[in-house]
Amino acid sequence: MKVAFPRTRRAAVVLAGLTVGVVLAVVFVANRQAPTHGEIPPQVPVLSVIEVQPLEFRLEARGYGTARPAETWQAIANVAGRVVERRDDLESGTLLPKGTLLLALDPSRYELAIAEAEAELGRLAAEKTHLKTEEDNTRRLLELERDRLILSEQELSRIERMAESGSVSRSVRDEQQRATLAQRQAVASLKNQMALIPSRRKQLQAEMERAETRVAQARRDLEDTRFEAPYDLRLGDVQVEMHQHVAVGQQLFEADSITAAEVEAHIPYAMLRRLMGSVTRSSTISEDSLDLGGRLDLSDIRAEVELVGAEGIGWPARVTRVASGLDPGTRTARVVVTVDEPYRNARPPDHPPLQRNTYVGVRLSTENPEPLLVIPAAAVHHGEVYRVDDQDRLERSPVKVAYEQNDLAVIRSGLTAGDRVIVDDPVPALDGMAVTPRRDEALEQRLQAMAQGEAP
Numbered sequence: 001m002k003v004a005f006p007r008t009r010r011a012a013v014v015l016a017g018l019t020v021g022v023v024l025a026v027v028f029v030a031n032r033q034a035p036t037h038g039e040i041p042p043q044v045p046v047l048s049v050i051e052v053q054p055l056e057f058r059l060e061a062r063g064y065g066t067a068r069p070a071e072t073w074q075a076i077a078n079v080a081g082r083v084v085e086r087r088d089d090l091e092s093g094t095l096l097p098k099g100t101l102l103l104a105l106d107p108s109r110y111e112l113a114i115a116e117a118e119a120e121l122g123r124l125a126a127e128k129t130h131l132k133t134e135e136d137n138t139r140r141l142l143e144l145e146r147d148r149l150i151l152s153e154q155e156l157s158r159i160e161r162m163a164e165s166g167s168v169s170r171s172v173r174d175e176q177q178r179a180t181l182a183q184r185q186a187v188a189s190l191k192n193q194m195a196l197i198p199s200r201r202k203q204l205q206a207e208m209e210r211a212e213t214r215v216a217q218a219r220r221d222l223e224d225t226r227f228e229a230p231y232d233l234r235l236g237d238v239q240v241e242m243h244q245h246v247a248v249g250q251q252l253f254e255a256d257s258i259t260a261a262e263v264e265a266h267i268p269y270a271m272l273r274r275l276m277g278s279v280t281r282s283s284t285i286s287e288d289s290l291d292l293g294g295r296l297d298l299s300d301i302r303a304e305v306e307l308v309g310a311e312g313i314g315w316p317a318r319v320t321r322v323a324s325g326l327d328p329g330t331r332t333a334r335v336v337v338t339v340d341e342p343y344r345n346a347r348p349p350d351h352p353p354l355q356r357n358t359y360v361g362v363r364l365s366t367e368n369p370e371p372l373l374v375i376p377a378a379a380v381h382h383g384e385v386y387r388v389d390d391q392d393r394l395e396r397s398p399v400k401v402a403y404e405q406n407d408l409a410v411i412r413s414g415l416t417a418g419d420r421v422i423v424d425d426p427v428p429a430l431d432g433m434a435v436t437p438r439r440d441e442a443l444e445q446r447l448q449a450m451a452q453g454e455a456p
Helices: 002-031 108-165 168-223 269-277 441-451
Strands: 045-050 060-068 072-076 079-086 101-105 226-228 231-236 253-255 262-266 302-307 314-326 334-342 359-367 372-376 382-387 396-397 400-405 408-413 420-422 436-439
Touching: 002 396, 045 441, 060 334, 072 408, 108 168, 108 396, 262 269, 262 314, 262 359, 269 314, 269 334, 269 359, 334 359, 372 441, 408 441, 420 436
Parallel strands: 045 436
Antiparallel strands: 045 420, 060 262, 060 359, 072 253, 079 101, 101 226, 231 253, 262 334, 302 314, 302 359, 314 334, 372 408, 382 396, 382 420, 400 408
16 A cells, blocks of 8 residues: 555646646637738839930940051161161160161262262263264354355356366366365265264263163162161161171061051941941932042041050040951951050050050940930840839830940830830839839939940
């Protein structure tokens, strides 16, 4: 009996606990309250909108290319000789002004050639003077001999009349005939000399012209012994040293002009086509004209060259021409722009000059003839825009985008001036749902600036 009593007591405690739990559960269930059903008012999203208006728009075309000098001087020897003068700074990278003497060859051979040719020219000039004097003397002698011939023929006629009457002998008449014939021969000889003078003069003139040509050639050869900078330049590779003997046709050095630089920019054809369409002259050029350059007013295109990878470093430029053909690899058009004085205001390393093989970007722009409807490109969702109608409800409207430029979409159709376009991205975007539009005037101002090509 002493062992069974504790077990009975524990069972009673457990049973009492279960009974209390059941009672509490019944009380809670009996006193529970039914849930109340309330209506939550729908939340109307607040969305940013812009009012679409025609904007003055600046068309752009962008491309890339490498810079090159507008002119390059390949200094090649036209004459042979030994180098007798060479600048100490005749090395790659040196900047030199126009007219600077860079190199000189031994001029003695060509100075002697000039002296020889001039001496020959002087001799021929003396012969020409001598021929003129000879012509004058021969002409005077011819006049005298003609007078003597007249007298001799008169004397012969008189003697022949006397011989017929028997007043003079036959021998006297024969003697006079011989004298007259001799006089006629003298006159004929002088005439022949006079006839030969023009041909002799022409021969002398030809020889003088040949001598003058030799003088001119010798002087040109003498000039070719000196290498002076034809323009402001920067030296490239130099391949000649002092006292070196150079041969005709040997390249001595290379130099790039710093007066102007060119960039052949590769621009997508569609971009360039839009740009050129706004600068086409249609009324001043005949349809049959082959002058394609005259059909485009390239001066209306503003060009800028920018150093790739260095923001804020650039140079103003001008469009010079459109190169023939498309690039075979990229199918892009090749537009050549010119930068005048690319070394002006150079402050390396902050603002380096535009030198050979610099990789740059080119931006071309011109004003579109008419204002365009422009919205942010992000506001176009798979060919649709979200408009706000007169009842402030969202309306999904299909649009056609003519093209995109600098995160702007130019709308061809589907929108009109005054439409309110949502520039947010509501999720979900249900057609007809109520919205609270909030006009973003700051964004509208940024759009105007971006349409004019300014940075956002």
